[in-house]
Amino acid sequence: xxxxxxxxxxxxxxxxxxxxxxxxxxxxxxxxxxxxxxxxxxxxxxxxxxxxxxxxxxxxxxxxxxxxxxxxxxxxxxxxxxxxxxxxxxxxxxxxxxxxxxxxxxxxxxxxxxxxxxxxxxxxxxxxxxxxxxxxxxxxxxxxxxxxxxxxxxxxxxxxxxxxxxxxxxxxxxxxxxxxxxxxxxxxxxxxxxxxxxxxxxxxxxxxxxxxxxxxxxxxxxxxxxxxxxxxxxxxxxxxxxxxxxxxxxxxxxxxxxxxxxxxxxxxxxxxxxxxxxxxxxxxxxxxxxxxxxxxxxxxxxxxxxxxxxxxxxxxxxxxxxxxxxxxxxxxxxxxxxxxxxxxxxxxxxxxxxxxxxxxxxxxxxxxxxxxxxxxxxxxxx
Numbered sequence: 200x201x202x203x204x205x206x207x208x209x210x211x212x213x214x215x216x217x218x219x220x221x222x223x224x225x226x227x228x229x230x231x232x233x234x235x236x237x238x239x240x241x242x243x244x245x246x247x248x249x250x251x252x253x254x255x256x257x258x259x260x261x262x263x264x265x266x267x268x269x270x271x272x273x274x275x276x277x278x279x280x281x282x283x284x285x286x287x288x289x290x291x292x293x294x295x296x297x298x299x300x301x302x303x304x305x306x307x308x309x310x311x312x313x314x315x316x317x318x319x320x321x322x323x324x325x326x327x328x329x330x331x332x333x334x335x336x337x338x339x340x341x342x343x344x345x346x347x348x349x350x351x352x353x354x355x356x357x358x359x360x361x362x363x364x365x366x367x368x369x370x371x372x373x374x375x376x377x378x379x380x381x382x383x384x385x386x387x388x389x390x391x392x393x394x395x396x397x398x399x400x401x402x403x404x405x406x407x408x409x410x411x412x413x414x415x416x417x418x419x420x421x422x423x424x425x426x427x428x429x430x431x432x433x434x435x436x437x438x439x440x441x442x443x444x445x446x447x448x449x450x451x452x453x454x455x456x457x458x459x460x461x462x463x464x465x466x467x468x469x470x471x472x473x474x475x476x477x478x479x480x481x482x483x484x485x486x487x488x489x490x491x492x493x494x495x496x497x498x499x500x501x502x503x504x505x506x507x508x509x510x511x512x513x514x515x516x517x518x519x520x521x522x523x524x525x526x527x528x529x530x531x532x533x534x535x536x537x538x539x540x541x542x543x544x545x546x547x548x549x550x551x552x553x554x555x556x557x558x559x560x561x562x563x564x565x566x567x568x569x570x571x572x573x574x575x576x577x578x579x580x581x
Contacts, residue, residue, distance in 0.1 A: 203232050204517055207290055207299035209280055211237035211265045214305030214482030214502035216580040219273050221510035231517055234274040236292060240265045242581065243328070244573040245357050245499060246533065251331040252338070253367050258328060263581040280306070283456040285475040301477045301513050304465065305506060306453065308356055308483040308497060311462075312445035315351050317424035322349075322441030325364055326356065337440050338371055343380035344439030347429060350387045351421045352446025356483055356497045358395045359534040359544060361385070361444050362404055368442075369411045370537030383412070384436070386419035386429065395496040396544055396556040403558045407536065447497070449484050459484075469525040469549070471509045479513075481505035489528070489548050496546070500530035503576075528554070533569040541565040 206222060208215045219233050241262040250256035268275040278292035289298040310326055312318045323330045323337070325348070348365050355361075365385050372378040385408065391401040392408075392415060405415055420432045424443075429436050448462040458473060459465045464486040471479045471487075482502030487495040495501050508526040515522045528548030535541045540561040548554045559565065 203229065204300040205232045205234065205298065206301045206303065206513060207297055208233065208235045208303045208305060209237075209283070209290065210305035210307055210482075210484075211235050211239075211242055211268075211275070212305060212307050212482065212502065213499035213576075214506040215303065216242060216576075217503040217506035218303050218305065218481065218510040219268070220271070220580050221507045222514060223271050223273055225510070225514040226517060228272040231514075232274070233272075234276060234297065235265065235268060236276045236278055236280060236290070236297070237265060238277065238279045240275070240277045242577070244576055245326075246360065246363070246569070247573060248326070248328060248331055249360065249364055249367055249535070251328075252335050252364070253371055254335060258331070263577040265581070267581040280450075280452050283452055283458070285456060285458070285473070285478050288477075299477075301516075302479065303506070303509055303513075304453070304458070304473075304478070304480040304484055305482045305502065306450050306484045308447035308464070309450050310445050311352075311448045312443065314446045314448075314462075315421055315424060315443070318351070318443055318445060321424045321426055322443045325361065325442045325444055334442060338368060339375075341372075341381060341440060342377055345382045345384060345437060346440045346442070347436070347438035348383070348385045348442045348444075349419070349421060349429060350389070350444045352444075353388055353394075354486075354494065354497055355444050355447050357532065358393050358496050358498065359404070359532050361387075362392065362408055363533075363535045364442065365408055365413045366411060366537035367535060368537075369413060378412075382414070384414050384416060384438070386416045386421070386431070386436075388418065388420045390417050392417075393544075395493065396546070396558075397554065400544060400556045400558045404534070407534075407542075407561075411537070447483070453484060469508075469528070470512065470523065471505050471526060477513075477516075479509045481509055487526075489554055493554060495528060495548050496532075498530065498532050500532065501528075501548075504528075504530060533565065533572070534558075535566065535569070536561045539563055539566060541569050543568070
């Protein structure tokens with residue numbers, strides 16, 4: 200190991216930023232060198248995208264700059280990662296080759312709309328920040344017709360977000376006085392609303408969307424999209440505006456380096472280790488299986504917890520402590536109602552033999568907590 204161990208972190212999202220900050224809060228720059236590499240130089244809490252759609256927020260007011268990391272003696276490199284060599288312990292970007300003693304892969308999931316024929320020509324990607332203003336314009340100008348919200352692959356990031364989107368869109372249309380003229384249909388390939396949260400919370404979420412006359416269609420497996428038409432495995436439906444959650448895959452470099460098999464994610468256990476020495480993976484780029492048919496959801500709060508877990512274990516190694524910790528699997532996701540309130544889905548993935556989940560009451564206080572959650576992350580990490 201070099202005189203000062205070098206921790207390289209691929210990705211400046213929840214997992215990468217929580218890991219970098221935890222390491223820097225524990226160890227000085229003479230004890231560890233930390234470098235984050237990301238192809239974009241900003242961080243955004245994903246749920247702010249829905250606020251951009253409903254017009255309560257702009258993109259510029261929702262991001263923090265990764266260039267601020269320098270103040271904390273965390274190096275930031277804006278570059279594209281071309282290869283990861285886990286054996287020789289180096290990473291190649293477009294302009295550099297960087298060697299590491301420890302590697303934390305937190306590159307997130309990649310949206311792959313091209314996997315659904317016709318989607319890019321005929322629908323909008325609800326999760327792509329480049330589509331948000333256009334989605335907003337469409338919602339501001341629609342007068343009647345059918346809006347389709349379609350989950351086109353599992354697993355996907357931030358499981359409650361599409362349901363929140365449907366409720367916020369319902370609220371936008373109500374404010375404009377045209378809700379009665381617009382049908383909102385929600386299509387999911389899953390048998391229940393939110394498999395990651397279990398049947399009881401799924402039933403409560405279904406009640407929530409049904410109470411606003413949003414129609415949920417389960418087990419709707421998409422094949423392709425045509426002009427104003429969704430083609431499912433067992434039929435087809437018409438729409439006027441399509442908001443899609445496309446399939447998610449890992450970045451290509453993950454497959455090239457042998458860390459995962461296409462189209463899957465990096466398999467990890469609660470220590471977030473890969474089979475390669477001192478190479479860890481956290482967040483949406485991973486799959487942490489809990490039970491036969493359930494994995495830890497792809498959500499920022501879990502990436503954050505995994506990032507902190509890895510940082511603590513790396514710090515222990517650097518300090519030659521024996522201590523090691525496991526990711527505790529606890530977290531919560533907000534779900535906004537569109538009526539200036541929010542609920543929290545509280546999750547404990549490893550509490551019992553099966554994960555436990557609970558949906559809190561919908562209150563304005565929870566909506567304030569959601570706003571606070573974003574503020575805290577931006578200020579403490581950047």
